[in-house]
Amino acid sequence: MTQQAQPSSPSGYEFNEAQNLTFNVLASRMKFLGVLNLVFAVFIGLFAVLALFSSPLTLVVSGPQVALMVVMGLWMMNASSSFRMIINTKGSDINHLMTAMEALRKLYNLQFWLTIAVLVLFLVGFLLAISLGVFAAAAMNGEVPGT
């Protein structure tokens, strides 16, 4: 018979030592990457503010980048903390696991939409380049009226 875990009530399921070891390594790596994301975001933010006096456009480029890095860093750290809680506490392993899964889901959801945005931008750029190429070729052959 299978046991159904309830998200609202702790199931009492406990991961064993070997499994905890895997969670521990994953948690520590994710924490490092999360912290580093935040540190880099602070550096980029500071440079953007300093560069603001010479070129206001810097903030338009750096602003979203800093925001993304902060959000991703925070989600990595949240997931890491929840994985760590699996090891450090008893009786609520599945709840902590699901909190980590939720943080991971948000992280990959963001990456998914960023990937979509990159693909769309790439496609638009590609189509634009082809259109310009065709137009330029037609202009050189004198097929465009007024050229």
Place this chain on the structure above:
Amino acid sequence: MTQQASGFEFSDVQNDVISRLSSRMKFVGIFYIVVGAMMGLGTVAMLFIMPPVAVIYGLATAAEILIGLWTNNAASSFKMITSTQGNDVGYLMTAIESLRKLYNLQFWLLIGGIVLCVLVVIVVLVGGLAFMSQMTPTT
């Protein structure tokens, strides 16, 4: 009393979260693999133009493909949790193991990057100081 390993099943609500995570990871993983394959083609081309650069390009390609494969593996194991019964914890641990490898690689890549940056800064500083001392007229 705590429950151990076999027979544990995630609830429908939990399966929903895991399923959505899996589908997003699958897409991101495939994207990494495709980009890695394109970089691989670039590496082959670079071999004929600038072999030293091709080595760096090749390393980046390998990292990209590994990240894609581990993301994809984790996604597949997460999907198995939702589509099968009786071995949820087994599939979960396979997915977590893939994630561990993925983040471990990113960790060491970052450490490598930081070490390289520090080395570059030291070389530039030492080189700059040596240049300055040569330029300064001695009495």
